[in-house]
Amino acid sequence: MKITIVAGARPNFMKISPIIKAIQKRNSLGAAIEYRLVHTGQHYDKKMSADFFDQLGIPEPHANLEAGGGTQAEQTAAIMVRFEKELMEHRPNLILVVGDVTSTMACTITAKKLCIDAVHVEAGIRSGDMTMPEEINRIVTDSITDHFFTTSEVANQHLRHSGVGEERIHFVGNTMIDSLIGNLERLLKPALWDDQNLQSGKYFLLTLHRPANVDDPANLDHLLSTIMQCTGDLPVVFPVHPRTKKILDGIGFNNPKLVLAEPMPYLEFIYMVKNALAIITDSGGITEEATVLGVPCMTMRDSTERPETITMGTNELVGTDPAKLVPYLDKVMSGNWKKGAIPPLWDGKTAERIVSKLEDLYIS
Numbered sequence: 001m002k003i004t005i006v007a008g009a010r011p012n013f014m015k016i017s018p019i020i021k022a023i024q025k026r027n028s029l030g031a032a033i034e035y036r037l038v039h040t041g042q043h044y045d046k047k048m049s050a051d052f053f054d055q056l057g058i059p060e061p062h063a064n065l066e067a068g069g070g071t072q073a074e075q076t077a078a079i080m081v082r083f084e085k086e087l088m089e090h091r092p093n094l095i096l097v098v099g100d101v102t103s104t105m106a107c108t109i110t111a112k113k114l115c116i117d118a119v120h121v122e123a124g125i126r127s128g129d130m131t132m133p134e135e136i137n138r139i140v141t142d143s144i145t146d147h148f149f150t151t152s153e154v155a156n157q158h159l160r161h162s163g164v165g166e167e168r169i170h171f172v173g174n175t176m177i178d179s180l181i182g183n184l185e186r187l188l189k190p191a192l193w194d195d196q197n198l199q200s201g202k203y204f205l206l207t208l209h210r211p212a213n214v215d216d217p218a219n220l221d222h223l224l225s226t227i228m229q230c231t232g233d234l235p236v237v238f239p240v241h242p243r244t245k246k247i248l249d250g251i252g253f254n255n256p257k258l259v260l261a262e263p264m265p266y267l268e269f270i271y272m273v274k275n276a277l278a279i280i281t282d283s284g285g286i287t288e289e290a291t292v293l294g295v296p297c298m299t300m301r302d303s304t305e306r307p308e309t310i311t312m313g314t315n316e317l318v319g320t321d322p323a324k325l326v327p328y329l330d331k332v333m334s335g336n337w338k339k340g341a342i343p344p345l346w347d348g349k350t351a352e353r354i355v356s357k358l359e360d361l362y363i364s
Helices: 010-028 050-055 072-089 102-113 133-144 153-161 175-186 191-195 217-229 242-251 266-275 285-293 322-333 350-362
Strands: 002-007 034-039 094-098 117-121 147-150 169-171 204-207 236-239 258-261 278-281 297-299 315-317
Touching: 002 010, 002 072, 002 102, 010 034, 010 050, 010 094, 010 175, 010 350, 050 266, 072 102, 094 102, 094 350, 102 117, 102 133, 117 133, 117 350, 147 153, 147 350, 153 169, 169 350, 175 266, 175 285, 175 350, 217 242, 217 322, 236 266, 266 285, 278 285, 285 297, 285 315, 297 322
Parallel strands: 002 034, 002 094, 094 117, 117 147, 147 169, 204 236, 204 278, 236 258, 278 297, 297 315
Antiparallel strands: none
16 A cells, blocks of 8 residues: 655644554554655745654655745645646555645645545534635545545534545544644743743743734734733733734734744644643644643634534634633633543544554555
């Protein structure tokens, strides 16, 4: 069995690392699985890419398509043109894509037009928000995928409702949680911890990058002001996403409690997540990590593709109106946040289940 594994952006790396390790483990036990790792280059900033390969023990990619930059259409086109050449030169039995970034969609389309099977890890998740590029990526990818590896029963239901047969839906769990659990003993304290005299459970962690929160300077200013006003004397650590930094620099927001930082490597960032009193974010993946770590999480979005983090976990869907954040911050500050549970199969063994199923499908 020959597999081409695609990684394109920071969220992908945490998802492919356990799969590669599971393949290597099976091969050490006598399996015959060849894999080729292709990095599309969608994220090309070192902090957003290379550090993750180093820290997660991902081997150097066999190919880097260097398709970063440009508009959505330009990036999609560049990935497709370069990935087509890659597949024609190194034709696999299947490609494996993860998540919902542009690379996921672009590479799936390219493979299917070459009559190569596509397997989607983290398939079936939906937010219902068609203004999000990721939602379009999910729908297009899942419309032509051959096999679907899912993280939840909710995702299974979405696929069933779209007409996917049970024989192609494989509920395996969450590979991002494999990476989390596998690295908890390796977390690294970032330099700013001592520089800012941070203490466990005595700071908020903030991440923002979605247009609804950061593109309007007035809205971003209002959101930051609200957070500063409702978090007492506690510091707010804000690793600033590159697209957010441009707007933040423009408004010149300044508050002594706000600790601005560069994007952090994985092991340092998870250290910050694990030790935070609470998290304010518009990321999907962070809500999953917060749920497993039992950390209160507030999502600044109007919808989520990960409802299990709310129905079972420690996450709450706040919305994009800064005023709606106030009662949630009050709950955190008063110690009245809900208790969460860990969703089924989020146990650190998802990648093993994926590789086992692939062997059943393509070798047996």
